[in-house]
Amino acid sequence: MRKTTYWLGVDxxxxxxxxxxxxxxxxxxxxxxxxxxxxDGAKAVVGRLQELITGTVADAGLTARKLAGIGLGVPGPxxxxxxxxxxxxxxxxxxxxxxxxxxxxxxxxVRVFNxxxxxxxxEFRFGVGEQARCVVGLFPGTGIGGGxxxxxxxxxxxxxxxxxxxxxxxxxxGRLCGCGRHGCLEAHASRLAIAADCAAAAYRGQAxxxxxxxxxxxxxxxxxxxxxxxxxxxxxxxxxxxRAARQLGxxxxxIVNLIAPDIIVLGGGLVEALExxxxxxxxxxxxxxxxPLLGERVKVRAAQLGDHATVLGAAALVAEARGKS
Amino acid sequence: MRKTTYWLGVDxxxxxxxxxxxxxxxxxxxxxxxxxxxxDGAKAVVGRLQELITGTVADAGLTARKLAGIGLGVPGPxxxxxxxxxxxxxxxxxxxxxxxxxxxxxxxxVRVFNxxxxxxxxEFRFGVGEQARCVVGLFPGTGIGGGxxxxxxxxxxxxxxxxxxxxxxxxxxGRLCGCGRHGCLEAHASRLAIAADCAAAAYRGQAxxxxxxxxxxxxxxxxxxxxxxxxxxxxxxxxxxxRAARQLGxxxxxIVNLIAPDIIVLGGGLVEALExxxxxxxxxxxxxxxxPLLGERVKVRAAQLGDHATVLGAAALVAEARGKS
Numbered sequence: 001m002r003k004t005t006y007w008l009g010v011d012x013x014x015x016x017x018x019x020x021x022x023x024x025x026x027x028x029x030x031x032x033x034x035x036x037x038x039x040d041g042a043k044a045v046v047g048r049l050q051e052l053i054t055g056t057v058a059d060a061g062l063t064a065r066k067l068a069g070i071g072l073g074v075p076g077p078x079x080x081x082x083x084x085x086x087x088x089x090x091x092x093x094x095x096x097x098x099x100x101x102x103x104x105x106x107x108x109x110v111r112v113f114n115x116x117x118x119x120x121x122x123e124f125r126f127g128v129g130e131q132a133r134c135v136v137g138l139f140p141g142t143g144i145g146g147g148x149x150x151x152x153x154x155x156x157x158x159x160x161x162x163x164x165x166x167x168x169x170x171x172x173x174g175r176l177c178g179c180g181r182h183g184c185l186e187a188h189a190s191r192l193a194i195a196a197d198c199a200a201a202a203y204r205g206q207a208x209x210x211x212x213x214x215x216x217x218x219x220x221x222x223x224x225x226x227x228x229x230x231x232x233x234x235x236x237x238x239x240x241x242x243r244a245a246r247q248l249g250x251x252x253x254x255i256v257n258l259i260a261p262d263i264i265v266l267g268g269g270l271v272e273a274l275e276x277x278x279x280x281x282x283x284x285x286x287x288x289x290x291x292p293l294l295g296e297r298v299k300v301r302a303a304q305l306g307d308h309a310t311v312l313g314a315a316a317l318v319a320e321a322r323g324k325s
Numbered sequence: 326m327r328k329t330t331y332w333l334g335v336d337x338x339x340x341x342x343x344x345x346x347x348x349x350x351x352x353x354x355x356x357x358x359x360x361x362x363x364x365d366g367a368k369a370v371v372g373r374l375q376e377l378i379t380g381t382v383a384d385a386g387l388t389a390r391k392l393a394g395i396g397l398g399v400p401g402p403x404x405x406x407x408x409x410x411x412x413x414x415x416x417x418x419x420x421x422x423x424x425x426x427x428x429x430x431x432x433x434x435v436r437v438f439n440x441x442x443x444x445x446x447x448e449f450r451f452g453v454g455e456q457a458r459c460v461v462g463l464f465p466g467t468g469i470g471g472g473x474x475x476x477x478x479x480x481x482x483x484x485x486x487x488x489x490x491x492x493x494x495x496x497x498x499g500r501l502c503g504c505g506r507h508g509c510l511e512a513h514a515s516r517l518a519i520a521a522d523c524a525a526a527a528y529r530g531q532a533x534x535x536x537x538x539x540x541x542x543x544x545x546x547x548x549x550x551x552x553x554x555x556x557x558x559x560x561x562x563x564x565x566x567x568r569a570a571r572q573l574g575x576x577x578x579x580i581v582n583l584i585a586p587d588i589i590v591l592g593g594g595l596v597e598a599l600e601x602x603x604x605x606x607x608x609x610x611x612x613x614x615x616x617p618l619l620g621e622r623v624k625v626r627a628a629q630l631g632d633h634a635t636v637l638g639a640a641a642l643v644a645e646a647r648g649k650s
Contacts, residue, residue: 056345077618086618095375107454134482146583150475157459157585157619168579172496181614255491260482289506291489293402293411294482 009315014090020311030059073115073315083112120147122313127304132262195221206236223273249285267303334640339415346638355384396442396643408437445578447470452629457587520546531561548598574610592628
């Protein structure tokens with residue numbers, strides 16, 4: 001009987017971390033979730049991460065040493081050659097040699113990727129983008145993440161992951177962005193920017209359902225709350241979400257004009273909660289703003305793997321790096 | 326004695342065509358120039374193109390049959406697999422199977438590329454972008470052309486050349502573009518857009534030197550005229566050119582955020598005539614609008630090969646395609 005090969009994928013997010021164990025056919029064998037609590041510092045987070053890995057593997061009766069490889073998706077740019085996290089603002093990390101730390105402690109090969117790159121790769125391999133030559137993933141959340149798979153590999157520019165879609169300029173001299181500049185796409189079209197506009201609409205009495213469900217605190221305005229308030233007839237909220245989707249669509253059209261992808265995959269909680277409306281606006285903006293030849297041909301699709309895109313992608317990427325994909 | 330291998334590169338522009346003969350070390354052996362006169366129709370242009378090729382080769386005592394390959398750069402998107410020109414508005418071409426027509430008539434292997442891709446490849450191989458992994462070429466002219474060399478190859482998206490930088494959105498609801506939409510980068514920052522603004526300034530009496538040198542006819546306002554008028558103290562003209570360069574720089578910053586190139590090469594007549602001023606503005610805009618990590622590292626350089634970039638690039642690309650680069 002042939003021995004099973006085990007791969008572990010981890011999605012290390014700003015608020016929670018998810019680990020998932022797969023066999024060589026990328027069938028899910030076990031998974032565990034844990035809070036990240038990044039404010040405890042890098043050492044504490046890495047400790048919890050190791051416990052999470054050990055626990056997930058133990059659920060399947062294994063130890064970490066038995067893994068053929070561990071792939072991680074982290075929220076920030078990564079040096080793909082060394083596996084160092086260059087910066088992860090949500091975790092308070094800068095230049096953390098995550099790959100070498102984990103390899104030392106887990107006694108398994110480790111590879112570190114940007115989480116959106118890993119998620120886009122997951123969709124490319126197992127979800128909506130299968131078989132395509134050039135796949136762009138756009139994930140509007142607190143920020144707006146982007147990833148690109150070109151010719152079966154993460155597009156990586158000079159030396160590290162890139163595709164910082166959220167910081168393309170959307171509005172000259174526009175709203176203040178988290179990066180300190182003005183008018184970036186994510187300052188206008190992220191879930192956070194939408195929540196800010198919706199809170200103001202609620203405050204002004206333009207969104208009675210939202211006001212009842214969430215008040216005017218941005219922290220309470222989640223994607224599902226937006227969906228409920230739109231379903232209940234809060235026209236201002238629908239207007240705000242459609243406008244943001246259109247702005248992301250204009251940026252998507254510029255990306256189409258630049259790199260002519262086969263497919264654009266839209267993912268994340270906002271897209272999941274408001275798929276029909278969101279895709280409608282992005283498709284219309286791409287048709288309107290991309291070159292006809294390119295805009296008509298590109299597919300615009302919702303992601304299919306949900307929370308599993310990044311763990312699947314990270315596991316498949318480490319398998320590929322180990323020559324066993 | 327080893328037999329010499331001969332490659333021919335052709336830059337087929339809207340107004341003139343340039344053919345250049347190279348040996349296997351890409352040393353220039355002969356070159357000829359001819360007017361394109363695209364309004365005569367595709368058949369006449371292809372006929373002139375063949376005469377140009379025959380003549381250039383004859384200058385070195387050869388016939389076209391002796392060529393190891395002919396590489397062409399054409400002003401429009403190309404299907405890189407078939408060598409068909411999908412569209413070349415300046416020539417009035419649509420879906421012209423240029424590669425097969427020329428192969429039949431010249432009895433030599435032919436490859437067809439987008440002219441900006443070929444020019445960027447030329448700079449990558451022989452000019453300013455040597456040794457870099459990811460090179461972006463930006464060529465502001467009547468429109469604004471772009472090209473990208475990634476991992477030693479033309480970045481080509483789905484199936485054909487892309488990098489339509491000129492049609493990235495620069496100004497929401499902005500000026501009318503040649504493509505029929507509004508606010509595209511080239512509607513605001515091309516040499517043509519600059520000429521239009523400068524003509525208006527001349528008309529208003531804000532640019533006495535330009536008015537004297539060129540009047541208010543856009544056709545007379547060339548890159549060198551702009552340079553002369555700025556040198557003579559036409560402040561309004563300097564202001565207009567700087568603003569356009571800055572707008573191109575903002576788009577360049579978005580490209581940097583997306584694909585993190587090693588180097589951005591700026592070329593074309595406008596950049597040649599006003600290099601210092603133009604590069605100053607683009608560099609400043611990239612530093613201001615790109616992510617710090619990416620913006621600080623990318624090099625912004627002027628092209629070095631001038632009119633020879635495209636013929637050199639096309640010749641080297643056909644050599645590469647024939648496995649003899």
